[in-house]
Amino acid sequence: xxxxxVLALLAVMTACAHRPDxxxxxxxxxxxxxxxxxxxxxxxxxxxxxxxxxxxxxxxGSGTLRMAVEVRKPANVYLETADIFxxxxxxxxxxxxxxxxxxxDENVLYTGPAxxxxxxxxxxxxxxxxRLAAAMLGQIPLLETDQVTITLEESTDTYLLLLRxxxxxxxxxxxxxxxxxxxxxxxxxxxxxxSFEDHETLLPGLPFGTxxxxxxxxxxxxxxxxxxxxxxNPETSSGDFVLEAPPGARIEGS
Numbered sequence: 648x649x650x651x652x653v654l655a656l657l658a659v660m661t662a663c664a665h666r667p668d669x670x671x672x673x674x675x676x677x678x679x680x681x682x683x684x685x686x687x688x689x690x691x692x693x694x695x696x697x698x699x700x701x702x703x704x705x706x707x708g709s710g711t712l713r714m715a716v717e718v719r720k721p722a723n724v725y726l727e728t729a730d731i732f733x734x735x736x737x738x739x740x741x742x743x744x745x746x747x748x749x750x751x752d753e754n755v756l757y758t759g760p761a762x763x764x765x766x767x768x769x770x771x772x773x774x775x776x777x778r779l780a781a782a783m784l785g786q787i788p789l790l791e792t793d794q795v796t797i798t799l800e801e802s803t804d805t806y807l808l809l810l811r812x813x814x815x816x817x818x819x820x821x822x823x824x825x826x827x828x829x830x831x832x833x834x835x836x837x838x839x840x841x842s843f844e845d846h847e848t849l850l851p852g853l854p855f856g857t858x859x860x861x862x863x864x865x866x867x868x869x870x871x872x873x874x875x876x877x878x879x880n881p882e883t884s885s886g887d888f889v890l891e892a893p894p895g896a897r898i899e900g901s
Contacts, residue, residue: 667804670824678797678808682789684826685819688853689786694719697877701728703771705868712736716874717881718783722761722776723888739769740890743776747890756892758900771870772863778839783872785859787831787841790817805829827854837865849879 667674675681694717701714713733717725722743728736739748746761748769759765767773774782781788792812800807800820808819815835821828830842840863843856859872892898 665801667799667801668824672823672826674799674823675806676797678795678806681797681806681808681819681821681826682795685789685821685828688828691850691853692784692786692855692879694723694881694883695784695874695877695879696881696883697874699872699874699877701726702871702873703869705771705866707771714872716783716872717883717887718780719883719888720777720780720784722780723883723885724776724780724783725888725890726770737769738890739766740888741766741776741779742885742888746776747892749890749893749896753897754893754895755897755899756890758898771868772839772861772866774839782839782841782861783859785828785841785843785856787833787839789819789831790815790833799823822854825854828856837863839863845873847877849877855879 696717698713698715700711702711703709712728712730715727723741725738725740727738730736735751737748737750739746741747741761744761745758746766747756747758749756757769761776763773763775766776766779770779772779790810790812792810794811796809798807798809804823806821806823808821810817810819813835815833817831817833819828820830827846828843830840832840839861842860844858844860846854846856849855857874857877859874861870861872862868
């Protein structure tokens with residue numbers, strides 16, 4: 648009789664134990680299955696168009712702007728920003744080779760080669776255009792290595808993948824139900840850390856994080872992209888990523 652309370656407690660604890668949702672994939676023990684799924688999803692998305700908000704937290708300042716955005720791989724970006732009152736704050740366009748940035752308060756169009764250093768003068772993060780476009784699509788490069796382990800984190804319905812290559816390591820967190828990419832962090836080399844929220848199935852079988860949090864530890868900068876009215880793989884033209892000077896604007900650059 649003295650054992651009954653203990654047995655009853657054990658029964659309750661067993662009944663309440665959390666069981667991960669593995670969806671249609673079932674429990675995965677081979678990390679290469681997850682890696683391959685992420686790579687295939689990267690390949691299925693080559694661009695987006697939409698609106699949203701751009702948040703910034705950096706040593707130079709912080710704040711939030713409204714944005715209209717268009718991205719197409721490998722290195723095409725159009726980004727138009729305005730404050731909460733709808734006043735235009737700046738527009739950047741690059742085709743991967745050259746960039747233009749129009750600053751309306753000065754009526755000046757800055758232009759030049761699309762290097763990370765030049766883009767970093769007008770954007771909160773300094774990246775070459777191909778890495779900028781990929782980051783805006785939520786496609787952080789995966790470490791090329793065969794040293795990969797996978798661990799199930801039952802309490803959060805996630806897999807933790809650890810990739811190693813020499814002194815470089817990368818941690819990925821992926822949802823167990825649909826293998827959505829939740830976060831990715833790299834150590835041992837300069838890289839972008841990212842996390843993803845508010846996933847929507849915008850293409851069949853492809854959960855896309857419509858909130859993209861980017862962090863560059865070495866630059867002590869965090870950027871949040873909150874996409875709304877978003878379309879993946881839209882029709883675009885090369886002219887979408889070339890910015891012409893408005894009438895009367897001064898042009899600076901080479």
